[in-house]
Amino acid sequence: MATHWKVRPYLLTGGRTHVRHRLLVHTLVSVPYYDAAFAGGLLPEARGLYEQARVTRSVAELSASCGVSLGVTRVILGDLAASDRVRIHPETYDSPYDRNLLERVRDGLLRLA
Amino acid sequence: MTACSGSPEGETVPTDGTVPTSAKIVVAGGFGVGKTTLVSAISEIPPINTEAWMTAASEPVDHLDPGIDKRTTTVAMDFGRRAIADDLVLYLFGTPGQARFWPMWDDLCRGAMGALVLVDTRRLDASFAAVNYFEQDSDVPFAVCVNLFHGRQTHHLDDVREALSLSPEVPLLAADVREPGAVARALVGVVEHTMSSTARQ
Amino acid sequence: MRRILIVGAGQCGLQLGLGLLAAGYEVTIMSARTPEEIRAGWPTSTQAMFEQALNTERAQGLNLWDDPAPKINGMHIAVAMPPGTMAMSIIAHLNSPGQSTDQRVKFPAWLELFEERGGTVIYQGVTTGDLDGLTALLRYDLTIVAAGKGELTALFDRDVDRSPFTVPQRGLSVAYVHGLAPNPSYPERSGAFNGIPGLGEMFAIPGYTLSGECDILFFEAVPGSPADIWQKRLPPDEHLSLMVKQAREYAPWLGERCDNVELTDGKATLSGRYTPVVRRPVAQLPSGGLVLGAGDVVISNDPVTGQGANGAAKMAAAYLAAIVAHGDKPFDREWMERTFADFWETSGQWATMWTNGMLGEMPEHAARILMKATTHTPTADRFVNGFSDPSDFQHFFFTPEAADAYLASIEE
Numbered sequence: 256m257a258t259h260w261k262v263r264p265y266l267l268t269g270g271r272t273h274v275r276h277r278l279l280v281h282t283l284v285s286v287p288y289y290d291a292a293f294a295g296g297l298l299p300e301a302r303g304l305y306e307q308a309r310v311t312r313s314v315a316e317l318s319a320s321c322g323v324s325l326g327v328t329r330v331i332l333g334d335l336a337a338s339d340r341v342r343i344h345p346e347t348y349d350s351p352y353d354r355n356l357l358e359r360v361r362d363g364l365l366r367l368a
Numbered sequence: 369m370t371a372c373s374g375s376p377e378g379e380t381v382p383t384d385g386t387v388p389t390s391a392k393i394v395v396a397g398g399f400g401v402g403k404t405t406l407v408s409a410i411s412e413i414p415p416i417n418t419e420a421w422m423t424a425a426s427e428p429v430d431h432l433d434p435g436i437d438k439r440t441t442t443v444a445m446d447f448g449r450r451a452i453a454d455d456l457v458l459y460l461f462g463t464p465g466q467a468r469f470w471p472m473w474d475d476l477c478r479g480a481m482g483a484l485v486l487v488d489t490r491r492l493d494a495s496f497a498a499v500n501y502f503e504q505d506s507d508v509p510f511a512v513c514v515n516l517f518h519g520r521q522t523h524h525l526d527d528v529r530e531a532l533s534l535s536p537e538v539p540l541l542a543a544d545v546r547e548p549g550a551v552a553r554a555l556v557g558v559v560e561h562t563m564s565s566t567a568r569q
Numbered sequence: 570m571r572r573i574l575i576v577g578a579g580q581c582g583l584q585l586g587l588g589l590l591a592a593g594y595e596v597t598i599m600s601a602r603t604p605e606e607i608r609a610g611w612p613t614s615t616q617a618m619f620e621q622a623l624n625t626e627r628a629q630g631l632n633l634w635d636d637p638a639p640k641i642n643g644m645h646i647a648v649a650m651p652p653g654t655m656a657m658s659i660i661a662h663l664n665s666p667g668q669s670t671d672q673r674v675k676f677p678a679w680l681e682l683f684e685e686r687g688g689t690v691i692y693q694g695v696t697t698g699d700l701d702g703l704t705a706l707l708r709y710d711l712t713i714v715a716a717g718k719g720e721l722t723a724l725f726d727r728d729v730d731r732s733p734f735t736v737p738q739r740g741l742s743v744a745y746v747h748g749l750a751p752n753p754s755y756p757e758r759s760g761a762f763n764g765i766p767g768l769g770e771m772f773a774i775p776g777y778t779l780s781g782e783c784d785i786l787f788f789e790a791v792p793g794s795p796a797d798i799w800q801k802r803l804p805p806d807e808h809l810s811l812m813v814k815q816a817r818e819y820a821p822w823l824g825e826r827c828d829n830v831e832l833t834d835g836k837a838t839l840s841g842r843y844t845p846v847v848r849r850p851v852a853q854l855p856s857g858g859l860v861l862g863a864g865d866v867v868i869s870n871d872p873v874t875g876q877g878a879n880g881a882a883k884m885a886a887a888y889l890a891a892i893v894a895h896g897d898k899p900f901d902r903e904w905m906e907r908t909f910a911d912f913w914e915t916s917g918q919w920a921t922m923w924t925n926g927m928l929g930e931m932p933e934h935a936a937r938i939l940m941k942a943t944t945h946t947p948t949a950d951r952f953v954n955g956f957s958d959p960s961d962f963q964h965f966f967f968t969p970e971a972a973d974a975y976l977a978s979i980e981e
Contacts, residue, residue, distance in 0.1 A: 277603075277692065279479045280447075281392040281459040300706070311388055313459060315447055319416045325475075326599065326699030327706060329691050347389040347455075351481040352566040356456075360391050360481065361559040363452030367410065367552035471601040471694020471719055478603070478692070504802075504836075507609060 278314050278329045283344040284336075285311040293340065301331045308332075308341050386455040393558055394477050394508065396463040396501070397486035398494025402515040403462035404446050406486060406545035410552060411448025411460065460555075463498065473501060482558040483510040486545065489523040492531050499532055509562040511539040513554050537565070570595045571897070574709040576695045577716030578602075579672070580616070580878045581864030583679040584885035585713065588629050590688050592893050597709070601694035601716070604677030608779065611836045612745055613672050614878060615787045617641065617760065617774050619957035620665040622879040625886035633678060638777035640666035644953045645755040646939075649765045652819040659942045660755055661953035667760070669776035669785060671745065672878075694719060697854075704858025711892065711900040712858065715881075717865030724852035725862045731847035731921065738871050738928045739769060739789040740799040743839040744809045748829040749773060749784035754822070763820040768796040770873055771820050783833045786812050789873050792842070799840045808838040845871045845928075847921060850909035851902055861905040863888060868917050873927050875956060876920040887912040919960040922967065934972035938965065941976060948979065 286308045294302050303321040312320075318328040335341040348356040395403045407415045447461040461476045477483065483502055487495040495512075502510040514521070514528055525540050534540060541557045543550040571594050575582045578600035586598045602610065618626075626632045643662040650656040684690055693699070697720060704712050714721050752761055752773070761773040772787040786809075790797035796819065798811060809832055817824030832838065846869050850862045864881040891908040898904070926935070942949035955962050965975035 277479075279392070280461060280476060281390045281479070283388055283390050283457065298706075300702070313390060313449070313457075315459075315461070316416065316449070324696070324699045324702045326691070326693055326695050327702035329693060330597070330703065330706070330708065333689065333691065342387075344387050344389055346479075347387070351391065351479050352562060354563070354567075356391060357481060357559055357563050359456060360452055360458055361556055361563075363450075363456070363458065364552045364556045364559065367450075368549050368556060472696075474602060474606065475693055478606075505610070 278332060278343065280315040280325070281313045283311050283313055284308050284317060284332055285342050285344065286340070287342050290340075300327060301335070304328060304331050305335060305340065311344070388455045388457060390457045390459055391452070392459045392461060392480045393555060394461050394463060394480045394483040395486060396473075396483055396495075396498040396510075398488070398491065398496075398498065401486045401488040401491070401494055402517075402545045403486055406484075406515075406551055407446055407448040407460045407462055409546055409548045409550075410450055410555070412451065413449050415446040415448045415462075417446040473506075477506050477508050480508045482562040483508050484541075484554060484558050485510055485512045486515055487512060487528065487532070488515055488517070489528060492528070496532070499534070503535075509558075509565045511541055511554075511558045511561050513545075513557075514540070514542040516542055516544040516550075571710045572597070572708060573892070574599070574703060574712045575863075576700065576712070576714045576721065576860075577864065577866070578676060578680055578690070579613075579715060579717065579864060579881065580676075581881035581885045581888075582713070582715035583676060583683065584626065584629065584631060584882055585715070585863065585888055586688060587631060587679060587683055587686070588885065588889040589892065590683065590686050591629065592889070594892075595689075596683075597689040597691065598680075598683060599691045599693055599695050599716075600680060601692070601719070603692050604680045607677045607680075608673055609836075610673060612743060612778075612839050614839075615669060615743055615772070615774055615776075615785050615872060615875065616672055616675075616878040617667055617669040617776075617785075617875045617956075618878050618882065619663065619667040619875075620954075621957045622882040623665075623668060625882045628886070631679065631682075634668065634670040634675065634777055637781070638668040638670045639758045639775040639782050641668060641760050641775050642666050642757045643755065643950075644760040644762055644956075645752055646762045646942075646949075646953070647754075647764070647820065647822070648939075649763055649820050652765050652768060653821055655820075655822060657939065657943055658754060659939065659949045659952075660946075661942065661949035662946075663957070664950070664954055665957070667956065669774050671776060671778040671783075673779055674777065696720060697724060700724070700860065701854040701856050701858065704854050704860060705856040712860045713863050713888070714852070714860050714866050715863040717869060722848070722866050724854070724860070725848035725850070725866060726852075728847045728849050731918075732845070733925060734845050734928075737792060737842035737844050739873065740792055740797040740842045741840060741872065742788040742790065742799040742808070742812060744786045744805075744812050744830075745776065745778050745783050745833040745837040746786055746809070746827075746830040747780070747783055747833055748831055749786075750826040750828065752822075752826065761823060763823060765796070765819045767791060768794050768819060771816060771823055773823060773826070778833050778837075780833050784830075786816070786827075786830075787872075788812060788815060789871075799842075802840055803838075805832055805835065805838045808840065843869065845869055845921075845925065847917075851905045859902055859905065861888075861900075861908070867909065868921060870921055870924040871928055874920070874924040874959070876924055876959065879956075880917060880920050883916050884912055887916070916960065919962060923955065923959045923962050926967070932969070934969040935966060937976065938972055941979075945979065 300323050318325045336343050450458045452458050485498045539561050541554050543554040574597050575586045576599045586596045589596045646659040648657040758775045763771040769790040774785045776785045813827045848867045870876045
């Protein structure tokens with residue numbers, strides 16, 4: 256009865272590995288290797304997100320550029336990540352308050368000031 | 369729902385194996401205080417104004433109220449991006465100014481390194497809700513910035529601080545948000561405030 | 570494996586999600602806040618729960634605070650008339666103790682448990698646009714909306730016949746405190762329920778919060794009355810001192826217990842108001858998707874009888890059983906309507922009827938029952954056990970006939 260949002264459901268691994276992704280609006284996402292055949296089997300929302308993510312960009316950018324709501328974007332990206340079709344870039348720093356990160360952002364901004 | 373059109377554009381993924389990461393600063397404040405202008409001034413892409421966030425624009429009496437009227441409207445929310453280094457992108461997210469809609473604000477602020485609350489001295493009350501949010505409902509360090517429309521400062525900052533009942537530890541800045549350099553300096557103020565306030569913890 | 574999406578991570582959404590996970594379903598929960606944010610936030614309720622509701626948690630192994638949370642052994646019910654003077658006093662015992670575990674303790678722990686057990690959590694405040702897109706994906710066999718705070722409730726039509734009110738019936742004020750002295754009228758750990766006709770109600774409820782055992786002061790003010798000073802959010806210290814001042818004025822026996830109270834943490838207060846409402850249980854999204862409402866999305870009672878968390882827990886148990894019993898059959902509109910109707914018939918209607926009755930003028934027959942309860946312990950106990958099972962009120966309290974028959978039966 257369950258209709259998959261995939262045209263070809265077998266493309267999604269059945270037993271998905273459970274990963275705790277925190278998909279924040281600014282979390283970067285990319286496609287590690289683009290697979291045109293895989294893309295061709297996806298429904299429009301998923302296909303659009305998969306193709307747009309060929310260039311590294313944030314969850315919010317993907318949502319906006321594909322006209323897919325943030326909630327749907329997060330669900331689809333979570334599925335694509337569970338089957339390793341997209342890479343959710345890990346936070347390189349432990350916290351947004353990491354000294355090194357703050358210093359790099361400050362120094363970058365000072366170059367614009 | 370529409371699929372994306374066109375091919376992706378923008379900078380390419382670094383090929384040296386580094387994985388780019390991102391940081392975020394939130395720009396808050398009432399409707400029409402200049403958030404979009406600020407984001408435009410420093411973003412390397414045109415600010416993305418999205419209507420993906422559809423929400424009700426009612427004004428709940430408080431955080432307990434589970435009943436909301438059926439007045440639904442579109443809340444404009446925009447954001448921009450600035451590469452800081454090959455492997456580091458800074459995102460600026462403007463909060464929707466029409467209403468205090470906590471879930472969306474929480475979402476935008478989650479993982480932010482700091483926030484800048486923009487105020488217009490002619491309509492300070494438009495930014496009260498944003499100041500209250502960061503004082504009471506968020507742990508994100510924030511600074512307040514007076515938007516110098518047309519580059520003129522018409523009020524003493526001390527008066528603005530008093531009118532907003534800002535506690536002394538909250539930095540109060542001023543910037544003409546049309547000016548990229550001024551915006552960058554204000555954002556430096558946010559980052560430095562985060563450095564000093566989180567170092568104390 | 571059937572896939573279920575639950576929007577909202579409160580008592581109903583989390584309890585249902587954990588139950589479905591244990592039953593082998595693939596469950597995704599969308600939560601507006603992370604566990605860390607909930608712990609660091611303001612309280613959301615007074616959440617006193619009683620035997621029947623607690624037993625639904627126990628049946629699922631979710632009763633993680635049975636030991637640390639103080640037992641609410643019974644209740645001291647007093648009527649202050651005129652304000653400041655105790656005109657009626659009832660000591661009533663619960664058959665099984667109640668408990669109130671701060672949702673800032675419970676929900677983060679349940680969310681983490683849900684993730685540990687393999688559930689998926691997406692942290693986002695869901696909008697109507699999201700819900701439309703999510704149901705249009707056809708990824709989920711069933712979508713349940715259990716997020717009572719936010720715009721999604723507007724998708725569900727108000728059930729006019731079951732919603733007598735169009736404006737809030739009380740202004741609410743809550744403070745979590747340490748240092749409340751025991752009640753001399755009921756020295757065991759117990760709840761206090763003080764009715765002040767014309768002004769509202771004042772409660773003190775033993776609870777368990779982030780910093781351990783506490784008491785929850787909870788006032789309900791009649792809008793427009795002098796007691797209703799809870800229109801806007803106050804700094805927590807000011808909020809508490811106004812509550813203590815009101816207690817000393819309207820129910821001095823409660824005020825005397827407050828000499829050494831202090832807030833349990835920096836965000837230990839809550840104020841607000843909302844209109845009690847019952848909504849239709851099924852909503853259709855613009856793209857055609859159907860969603861089932863749960864918890865205070867569909868039944869939002871005034872907290873005067875503490876039936877919010879109790880009803881949510883009971884509904885979670887009822888929905889869980891209905892989903893499992895439905896097997897592989899489609900979750901269509903007919904099933905959704907019937908699932909809610911069954912809950913309403915057996916449970917929901919009684920809590921709503923009782924709660925709405927308590928907000929108005931007390932009918933003469935109800936006053937006679939309470940008067941009897943002042944001297945007749947079985948009547949007092951039966952009344953207070955209605956907090957656990959409000960359906961019992963139909964047998965002795967709701968109507969003059971039932972009250973007369975009951976009073977006659979105990980005279981024999």
